[in-house]
Amino acid sequence: MRLSQILIQTLREDPADAEIPSHRLLARAGFIVKTAAGVYTYAPLMWRVVKKFAQIVREELDREGANEVMLPIIQPRELWESSGRWERYVTDGIMFTLKDRKGSDMCLGPTHEEVMTDFVSAQVNSYKQMPVNCYQIQDKFRDEIRPRFGLMRGREFIMMDAYSFDADKQGLDVAYQKMRDAYCRIFDRCGVDYTVVQADSGAIGGAGSEEFMVIADSGEDAILFCRESGYAANVEKASSRLPSAPDGGEPQPLEKHETPDVKTVAQLEAFFPEWVAGRMAKTVIYKATFAEEEKIIAVMQRGDLEINEVKLVNAIDALNVELASDEDIEKATGAETGFAGPVGLSEDITLLADKSLKGRANLLTGCNETGFHCLNVNLGRDAREPDYHDLRLARAGEGDPETGAPLQEARGVEVGHIFKLGTKYSEAMGATFMAQNGKPTPFMMGCYGIGVSRTPAAAVEQHHDEKGIVWPVPIAPFECVVAFLDKKRKEQVELAEQLYEDLRAAGVEVCLDDRQMSPGAKFKDHELIGLPIQVFVGRNAADGKVELLIRKGLQKTDCSAEEVVAKVCDALAAGRQ
RNA sequence: CGGGGCGUGGCUCAGCUUGGUAGAGCGUUGCGUUCGGGACGCAAAGGUCGGAGGUUCAAAUCCUCUCGCCCCGACCA
Known part of the structure; x- marks a missing residue:
C-alpha cells in the first residue's frame, strides 16, 4: 500500500475537544473524525486497526466453535416487549427509537439478546442441537447520557456480542469457561495489559459475571486487586475484610444530646472527641425506584465506612437508587438532613443496615x-x-477477603464482559427447547461482549508516548513503513521501492511512504501515527544504508539494505512477544 | 436531566468588556528556492461570525429564544 493513495490527514495541533490521550492522538493522527457527539467516522487507518482486532476476535471465537452471524440493527418494538425491556430502555432514554412509515415503533439495537434469542429458539428445538454459540460483530447504538473520550464511550460503537445456549447449568458453565479462555487469548494476542475482575451483572441481569479491564489511568471503572491472591473485582462488586472499629462495650442507657449544626461524621467526631467514626452509625436516606413505585428507604452504615449503591440496588431489587432530596428527607424523618437515625424512625420506611453494624x-x-x-x-x-x-x-x-493482604486500586477500561444470564431472557420470551425429559425447557444462556472499537482506543491509552501512538504489532494498521526522504534523489526512491517489495515478499504488512513531504514532516508524522517499525531511506541510500526505527522507545539504528528484511522480521517477532 | 463553559475560513484561536471596513498562526492552491526534524520567499483562494428574532443610524460585539458542542455528577462494551 502506498501512503500517497491512502486518505491520511494528520493535524498539527491537538483537537480542542479531546481530553484523554487515546482520543487526542487518534483524532490528531487522523484515525477518527467526529461526525456528531459520540459518533465517529473511521478513517482508512483506523478501519484497518478495527478489522485486524475483529479478525483476532473471530479467530479465537471460531476456535471455540462459535458461529458468526449478522443480526439486524433495526429491531421491532414487539421483540423488546417480549423480554419486558422496551419500557425500561425507553424510560431510561438509552435507546434510539424511530417509527416506520406505518407508525410502528422500531429501535436501533443497543444490544441483541432479544434478536438472538428469537433467532436461536426458532432454529433449535431439541437439547440434541446444543450447545450453540452465536456471535456477531456489529454497530450498536446507545443514546448515552454523556458520550465522551472519543471511541471510549460513543453513541454508535462496534461491539462483538456472543450468546451461548445450553440445555442446563453444567452446559452453561462449560460455555462460559470456553469464552473466558477465548477472551484471554484475544486480549493476550492484541498486546494489552488487562485484568479479569469480578463484576456486578447490572441491568443485563444474571448470575456470574466477569469484566476484562485494560488498566489505564483514564479508565472509567475503579478496580481493587491483590497481586498475591489474584483477587480482583470491580469496586461495585468488591468485598474486603471489615476494618476494625473500637468495641462499644456493655449496653449503656440511651442518651440524647443537643448537637446544633453538627451534621456530618467529621463534625460529630469533633463535637464528641471520645467517639470515633467507627462507633457511629450514619443513616442515609435514599429514593429507590422500582418497576411499579418509588420508595424512600433508610440505609445505615458504620460511620467510618461508605455505602456501595450498586450493592444496595441489588439488595432491595430496585431499578435504581439515588440520594433523597432535602425535602424528601424532612418528610421522611421529620428532621433536616444530617439528623436521620433509626431511633423513632417511622415504621413505613424500610430500614436497612450494612453487616458491619450487626x-x-x-x-x-x-x-x-x-x-x-x-x-x-x-x-x-x-x-x-x-x-x-x-x-x-x-x-x-483494606484486606483481601481471603488472605487479608492489602488491596490495591487501579483504573480500568472495560473492554469485555462475560455473563451467565441463565434463563432470564429465554423464560421471559418463552424461548424453549425439548429437553431429554420431554418437557419444553427455557434455554440456559450466557452472553459475552467485547468492545471492538473501544479496545483499540484502550490499546492506545496504554501504548503511547509524548510523540504519538505506539501501536502494538498485532493491531497496528501496518506493521512497517518504508519512507524515502528526498523525492528528488533517485537512489532513495528506488531503494525504498525495492525494500518495500522485498518486505512484501517476506510477508510483512508494509506500506511505502511515497508522499512528497519534507523529511522533518515525515519523521513527525510517523512518530504520531505510530507504526511499529519504520525504515527511512535517506542520504546514505547511495551507500546502501538506511535507518531502522523501532517506534517503541524510538531506538534508531543504521542498517544496510541487505539486512533490512531480516531485521524488520526480527523486530516484529520481538514486538509480538 | 441538573451544574459550568464554548460556538468566528479546513484546524487552533484572537476580536466581544467599551457596537463603527472580519483578523492571526497552521493547513490549502500557484510559482520559485529547498530537501535529515512539521523548510523559505512571493502570490492567492477560502468566513451567512451556529441559527432566528429584537435593540440601534449601525451588531461577531448588547438582549431574548433556539440549535450544536465540550466539561463535572447518575448509565455502560
Whole structure:
C-alpha cells in the first residue's frame, strides 16, 4: 500500500475537544473524525486497526466453535416487549427509537439478546442441537447520557456480542469457561495489559459475571486487586475484610444530646472527641425506584465506612437508587438532613443496615430531630432491627477477603464482559427447547461482549508516548513503513521501492511512504501515527544504508539494505512477544 | 436531566468588556528556492461570525429564544 493513495490527514495541533490521550492522538493522527457527539467516522487507518482486532476476535471465537452471524440493527418494538425491556430502555432514554412509515415503533439495537434469542429458539428445538454459540460483530447504538473520550464511550460503537445456549447449568458453565479462555487469548494476542475482575451483572441481569479491564489511568471503572491472591473485582462488586472499629462495650442507657449544626461524621467526631467514626452509625436516606413505585428507604452504615449503591440496588431489587432530596428527607424523618437515625424512625420506611453494624453496641446516631443526636443506641432495643446486607464499599488498603493482604486500586477500561444470564431472557420470551425429559425447557444462556472499537482506543491509552501512538504489532494498521526522504534523489526512491517489495515478499504488512513531504514532516508524522517499525531511506541510500526505527522507545539504528528484511522480521517477532 | 463553559475560513484561536471596513498562526492552491526534524520567499483562494428574532443610524460585539458542542455528577462494551 502506498501512503500517497491512502486518505491520511494528520493535524498539527491537538483537537480542542479531546481530553484523554487515546482520543487526542487518534483524532490528531487522523484515525477518527467526529461526525456528531459520540459518533465517529473511521478513517482508512483506523478501519484497518478495527478489522485486524475483529479478525483476532473471530479467530479465537471460531476456535471455540462459535458461529458468526449478522443480526439486524433495526429491531421491532414487539421483540423488546417480549423480554419486558422496551419500557425500561425507553424510560431510561438509552435507546434510539424511530417509527416506520406505518407508525410502528422500531429501535436501533443497543444490544441483541432479544434478536438472538428469537433467532436461536426458532432454529433449535431439541437439547440434541446444543450447545450453540452465536456471535456477531456489529454497530450498536446507545443514546448515552454523556458520550465522551472519543471511541471510549460513543453513541454508535462496534461491539462483538456472543450468546451461548445450553440445555442446563453444567452446559452453561462449560460455555462460559470456553469464552473466558477465548477472551484471554484475544486480549493476550492484541498486546494489552488487562485484568479479569469480578463484576456486578447490572441491568443485563444474571448470575456470574466477569469484566476484562485494560488498566489505564483514564479508565472509567475503579478496580481493587491483590497481586498475591489474584483477587480482583470491580469496586461495585468488591468485598474486603471489615476494618476494625473500637468495641462499644456493655449496653449503656440511651442518651440524647443537643448537637446544633453538627451534621456530618467529621463534625460529630469533633463535637464528641471520645467517639470515633467507627462507633457511629450514619443513616442515609435514599429514593429507590422500582418497576411499579418509588420508595424512600433508610440505609445505615458504620460511620467510618461508605455505602456501595450498586450493592444496595441489588439488595432491595430496585431499578435504581439515588440520594433523597432535602425535602424528601424532612418528610421522611421529620428532621433536616444530617439528623436521620433509626431511633423513632417511622415504621413505613424500610430500614436497612450494612453487616458491619450487626451486633454492635452503644452507637452514636441521629434521632430524627433537628439539632440532636443519640449516644448509646442499641439496635433492637432503642430502634427496630434493620435488615442486614453487605452494603459496604470496599476501599484500597483494606484486606483481601481471603488472605487479608492489602488491596490495591487501579483504573480500568472495560473492554469485555462475560455473563451467565441463565434463563432470564429465554423464560421471559418463552424461548424453549425439548429437553431429554420431554418437557419444553427455557434455554440456559450466557452472553459475552467485547468492545471492538473501544479496545483499540484502550490499546492506545496504554501504548503511547509524548510523540504519538505506539501501536502494538498485532493491531497496528501496518506493521512497517518504508519512507524515502528526498523525492528528488533517485537512489532513495528506488531503494525504498525495492525494500518495500522485498518486505512484501517476506510477508510483512508494509506500506511505502511515497508522499512528497519534507523529511522533518515525515519523521513527525510517523512518530504520531505510530507504526511499529519504520525504515527511512535517506542520504546514505547511495551507500546502501538506511535507518531502522523501532517506534517503541524510538531506538534508531543504521542498517544496510541487505539486512533490512531480516531485521524488520526480527523486530516484529520481538514486538509480538 | 441538573451544574459550568464554548460556538468566528479546513484546524487552533484572537476580536466581544467599551457596537463603527472580519483578523492571526497552521493547513490549502500557484510559482520559485529547498530537501535529515512539521523548510523559505512571493502570490492567492477560502468566513451567512451556529441559527432566528429584537435593540440601534449601525451588531461577531448588547438582549431574548433556539440549535450544536465540550466539561463535572447518575448509565455502560
